[in-house]
Every structure is written in C-alpha cells, then in structure tokens.
Amino acid sequence: MRGVAIIASALVAVAVQRAEAFPELTIRGEVARCTMCHVSPGGGGILNEYGRNEAGDLLSRGGDGGFLHGAWTPPSWLLLGGDLRAAALAYDDTQATEGLQLAAFPMQADLRAAVQAGPFAVVVTGGLRGSTRLYSKSAANYVQSSEHYAMWTASSGAYVRAGKFFPVQGLRLPDHTLYVARYTGLDLFEQPYGADAGYVGDAWEVHAAGFVHDPIVDVGRRESGGVFYAELHREAWAVGVQGRFGTGEEGTRALGGMTGWVRGPGKLVLLGELDVINDQIANASAVKRGVGLLGVDQKLANGVALFGWYEQYQEELSLRSALHQGAGLALKIYPRAHWELIIEGELQHVGPRGNVGLAMFQAHYYL
Amino acid sequence: MVCDLERATGGWLVATLSRSVHLANEVTLEAPELDNSDSADLLSAWMKARYAIFACLIAACTTTDDRPATWSFISTGIIEPACGTAGCHSQWSQVSGVILDSREVAYKTLVTAPPDGNGPYVIAGMPDRSQLMFLLHGDEIRVMPPDAPLPAADIALIEQWIADGAKDN
Numbered sequence: 385m386r387g388v389a390i391i392a393s394a395l396v397a398v399a400v401q402r403a404e405a406f407p408e409l410t411i412r413g414e415v416a417r418c419t420m421c422h423v424s425p426g427g428g429g430i431l432n433e434y435g436r437n438e439a440g441d442l443l444s445r446g447g448d449g450g451f452l453h454g455a456w457t458p459p460s461w462l463l464l465g466g467d468l469r470a471a472a473l474a475y476d477d478t479q480a481t482e483g484l485q486l487a488a489f490p491m492q493a494d495l496r497a498a499v500q501a502g503p504f505a506v507v508v509t510g511g512l513r514g515s516t517r518l519y520s521k522s523a524a525n526y527v528q529s530s531e532h533y534a535m536w537t538a539s540s541g542a543y544v545r546a547g548k549f550f551p552v553q554g555l556r557l558p559d560h561t562l563y564v565a566r567y568t569g570l571d572l573f574e575q576p577y578g579a580d581a582g583y584v585g586d587a588w589e590v591h592a593a594g595f596v597h598d599p600i601v602d603v604g605r606r607e608s609g610g611v612f613y614a615e616l617h618r619e620a621w622a623v624g625v626q627g628r629f630g631t632g633e634e635g636t637r638a639l640g641g642m643t644g645w646v647r648g649p650g651k652l653v654l655l656g657e658l659d660v661i662n663d664q665i666a667n668a669s670a671v672k673r674g675v676g677l678l679g680v681d682q683k684l685a686n687g688v689a690l691f692g693w694y695e696q697y698q699e700e701l702s703l704r705s706a707l708h709q710g711a712g713l714a715l716k717i718y719p720r721a722h723w724e725l726i727i728e729g730e731l732q733h734v735g736p737r738g739n740v741g742l743a744m745f746q747a748h749y750y751l
Numbered sequence: 752m753v754c755d756l757e758r759a760t761g762g763w764l765v766a767t768l769s770r771s772v773h774l775a776n777e778v779t780l781e782a783p784e785l786d787n788s789d790s791a792d793l794l795s796a797w798m799k800a801r802y803a804i805f806a807c808l809i810a811a812c813t814t815t816d817d818r819p820a821t822w823s824f825i826s827t828g829i830i831e832p833a834c835g836t837a838g839c840h841s842q843w844s845q846v847s848g849v850i851l852d853s854r855e856v857a858y859k860t861l862v863t864a865p866p867d868g869n870g871p872y873v874i875a876g877m878p879d880r881s882q883l884m885f886l887l888h889g890d891e892i893r894v895m896p897p898d899a900p901l902p903a904a905d906i907a908l909i910e911q912w913i914a915d916g917a918k919d920n
Contacts, residue, residue: 475897485893525843561898566832566836566899567832571836571837572836572837572838573837573843574837601837601843602841602842602843602852603835603836603837603841603842603843603852604836604837605831605832606853634827634831634854635827663828665823665824665827665828666823666827667821667823668819668821668823668824668827668828669817669818669819669824671818671828699828699829699902699904699905700816700818700904702817703814703815703816703817703818703904704814705814705816705902705903705904705907706816706902706904706905707902708899708902732898732899732900734899734900734901734902740894740897740898740899740900742898
C-alpha cells in the first residue's frame with residue numbers, strides 16, 4: 385500500500401506544469417516576437433496591454449482579453465494577471481499490475497504583477513504549488529514565487545534585468561516535462577537567480593545571462609554559470625544557437641545546441657531542438673548526453689491547434705541502452721479569451737518496462 | 752552493428768536511418784536532372800555528408816557501459832535528475848517523506864535510515880531483495896519514476912552498485 389500511495393502522489397506531482405506563453409503564435413508568424421505580448425524578453429509570464437488586446441482575436445475565438453474581462457482596468461503603470469490551472473489524467477504502462485491510474489488535481493494558482501515606470505519594470509509572480517495531497521504541515525511550504533525581477537528595456541529592444549527568472553534558452557515550449565526542458569535545467573521551479581542582457585528585434589535576438597542556484601527553492605542541479613542564446617528569424621524560418629555552462633559541488637555541465645523552425649503551407653510549422661551535454665560529475669566520470677525534439681504544429685482553425693512531437697534523450701551518447709524515447713499529441717483549444725483547454729496523449733518507450741502512456745486534460749484560465 | 756542498434760532503439764532509429772539513406776539515394780540519382788548544376792553539386796555533397804553522419808552515429812554506439820557503478824555517479828547522474836525533481840522527491844516536496852535530490856540525504860534515505868520507518872530501500876549486496884529494484888523494474892508494483900522510467904542501462908548500473916555493497920563511494 386505504501387508503494388501505491390507513493391506512486392499516486394508522484395504521478396500527479398510530476399505532471400504539475402507552469403503556465404507560459406503560447407510560443408506557437410510567434411513560430412507561426414502571427415506575431416513577430418514574444419515581447420509584443422509579454423513583458424519578459426523571453427516570452428511567458430504577464431501580458432502587456434497589446435497582448436491582452438490581441439488575446440480575444442488572435443489567439444482565441446473572441447471575447448475581451450482585458451484584466452477581469454475588462455470589468456476593471458488597472459492604471460497604465462500597473463499590469464495584473466494570474467493563472468489558474470486544473471488537470472485530470474489517466475496513466476498506464478504496458479506491464480502494470482494495478483491497472484489504470486486516474487487522478488484530478490489543482491495544477492497552478494499564480495498571481496502576476498508588473499509595475500512600470502518608463503523603461504523600468506518590476507515583475508513578480510507568486511502563488512500556490514499544485515498538489516493532490518498535503519506533504520507538509522507548514523503552509524509556507526505551499527507558497528512560492530517562480531519569478532521576480534527588475535528590468536530596464538529600451539525602445540530599440542535592448543534590455544537588462546536582474547532577479548529570479550529562467551534565462552532565455554531553447555524553444556521555450558510551455559511543457560516542462562519535455563526532455564529538452566527537464567534535462568537542460570528548465571524543469572519545474574528550477575528558475576535560478578541571475579542577471580541577463582540582450583536584444584530582441586524583428587529579425588534577430590540575442591541573450592546572455594549569468595546565474596546562481598536558488599538556495600530557497602532548492603531543486604534541480606545546484607550549479608552556477610551562464611547561458612547564451614541567439615536566434616535569427618525570417619519570414620518562413622528561424623535558427624538559433626545556444627550554450628550553457630554550470631558548475632557546482634555535484635559537477636560541471638556544458639551544453640551546446642541548436643533550435644530551429646520552418647513554416648510550411650497552411651499554417652503548418654516544423655520545429656526542432658538538438659542539444660549535446662558534457663556532464664563531468666564530481667568524484668566520477670564524465671558522460672556525454674544528447675537530447676532532442678522534433679515537433680509539428682498545425683493551426684486547424686481560429687482558436688484550435690494541434691501540436692505533435694517526438695523526443696529523445698540519450699543519457700550517454702555512446703551507450704545504446706541508455707535511451708529515452710517519447711511522442712505525444714496535444715489538441716489545444718482557446719474557446720474564448722482567458723481560456724485554454726488541452727487534451728493531450730503521450731507515449732514513452734524506455735527501458736525494460738516497454739511503453740508508458742499518459743492522457744491528460746487541462747483547463748487553464750488566466751485573469 | 753545495425754541489428755544491435757535496431758534492438759536498442761526499438762527499430763525506430765534504424766528504420767529512420769534506412770529511410771533517410773534510401774531517400775538520399777533517390778535524391779542523389781535525381782540530382783543531375785536539376786537545371787542548376789551548382790544546386791545539384793551542393794545536394795550531392797549534402798547527401799554524402801549525411802552518409803558520414805549516419806556512419807558516425809552507428810559506429811559511436813556500443814553495448815558496453817563504462818560508467819562507474821559508484822554512488823557519486825548514480826546519485827548525481829541518474830537518481831537526482833530522474834527522481835529528485837521539484838514535484839516528487841526533492842527536499843522541497845518530499846513526497847512520502849522520501850528525499851532523493853542530494854548525494855548525502857539520498858544515500859541516507861535509500862540505504863541507512865529512511866524517514867518513513869519502513870526499512871531501507873536498499874539491502875547492500877542483495878539487489879534481488881532490495882525494494883528499490885522492485886520499484887525500478889515495476890515488479891508487483893507500478894514502475895518508478897512513473898512518468899519517465901529508467902532505461903535498462905541505468906537499472907543495471909544501480910543493480911551492480913547494490914551488488915557491490917551499496918557503498919557511499
């Protein structure tokens with residue numbers, strides 16, 4: 385019974401996701417860059433005024449994208465928002481002895497605020513962590529701030545910021561469980577403290593950051609280092625290069641990789657990321673890891689899109705039996721402004737267990 | 752070599768490579784029909800490069816696991832990224848009281864003094880009697896980690912570490 389309890393909670397806990405941007409919009413070319421709709425230079429997080437105005441028309445099937453559906457408009461120097469997300473899932477593996485596992489749970493409850501004064505802004509996101517069961521007697525353990533930073537932005541697109549945030553890296557897809565996120569330092573609540581600077585324009589963008597591990601939300605690899613990401617984008621394609629270096633008591637990791645996407649006919653987009661990681665583990669040997677994703681995004685109608693992906697993670701490039709493979713399909717529906725519904729199926733083929741399947745439904749509402 | 756790779760990847764990689772090479776042959780044969788000879792040369796060179804890449808990929812993979820069966824490697828390289836995540840067995844979440852996100856605490860949890868008082872998950876020298884192995888294999892219980900089970904090579908390495916005495920080395 386202990387095992388069942390462990391599994392039920394872990395099964396759900398690992399599915400907790402963060403709400404982020406809808407990078408498909410940028411990739412499909414419906415907006416030129418993330419910063420048209422978001423305050424953050426890497427996209428995600430609180431929406432700016434333009435982003436809210438476009439939420440009803442560009443992303444969904446109508447409605448007022450304003451804060452509280454336009455019932456009250458904050459003063460121009462204040463941006464407010466939030467995300468509420470709930471999910472239900474079914475899980476099974478090909479050799480399960482306990483049958484199908486079902487669960488429903490709160491996934492996210494965050495409030496977001498940004499105070500703006502000319503080119504300066506202070507951004508804070510905080511809320512409750514999703515969980516199906518009480519794991520701590522202290523209420524403080526359920527409260528967290530996933531990001532808080534101060535930023536200066538020039539009208540040219542240059543910026544400097546400092547605080548807690550994910551440095552710009554990779555494809556910036558919203559699902560933190562994708563291999564290209566969870567094995568490259570972008571898993572749930574792994575935001576470090578740091579400072580970054582860069583430029584975001586219509587044709588290209590470049591970002592460089594230095595970071596240290598968050599000692600309070602002590603998750604992920606305990607490392608300090610730097611991240612570099614540069615992307616060139618044109619009308620029908622984009623290509624990005626990235627590097628990440630982190631070192632700490634557990635060892636030293638160095639990542640190099642590429643991202644890219646190309647638009648096809650009829651709102652079809654192919655996208656991909658490939659990274660190689662040299663992981664020198666302290667008091668042990670070095671391993672070379674590889675992680676990659678190939679995805680296809682198809683807008684079916686206004687407010688309806690399909691995203692499919694195949695991913696691989698090789699824990700040691702020279703060892704063929706250290707391979708993870710996964711594939712999934714997600715139908716994303718935006719029935720009205722403020723609402724996102726996701727129906728998702730995922731299959732993984734790893735090791736001696738054969739296939740592991742997951743089906744999930746998410747309902748996301750943003751204030 | 753290709754057959755081994757096919758077994759290791761469930762056939763996907765080899766099938767993909769085979770299709771790619773087949774396509775490469777077709778396109779290379781068709782290349783001279785292109786009007787632009789420079790484009791044909793470029794395409795041909797690209798296809799040759801792809802052959803080289805595929806050959807390197809296939810030649811690079813081996814079946815021998817040279818990774819050390821030591822706790823230092825297993826903890827940081829396998830257990831922490833797979834099990835000690837924010838939503839599961841991190842210091843922050845401690846699902847079921849199990850912490851697996853640091854070398855020292857994870858060793859204590861698994862080998863010496865589990866906080867839930869149900870006995871150690873690892874019995875040194877006896878992988879076939881260690882609960883950790885049942886969890887990783889999913890024998891009589893759902894597999895751990897449930898979202899991303901470990902590949903065979905990782906499980907074999909952990910089994911070797913336990914068989915060697917489950918030392919904090």
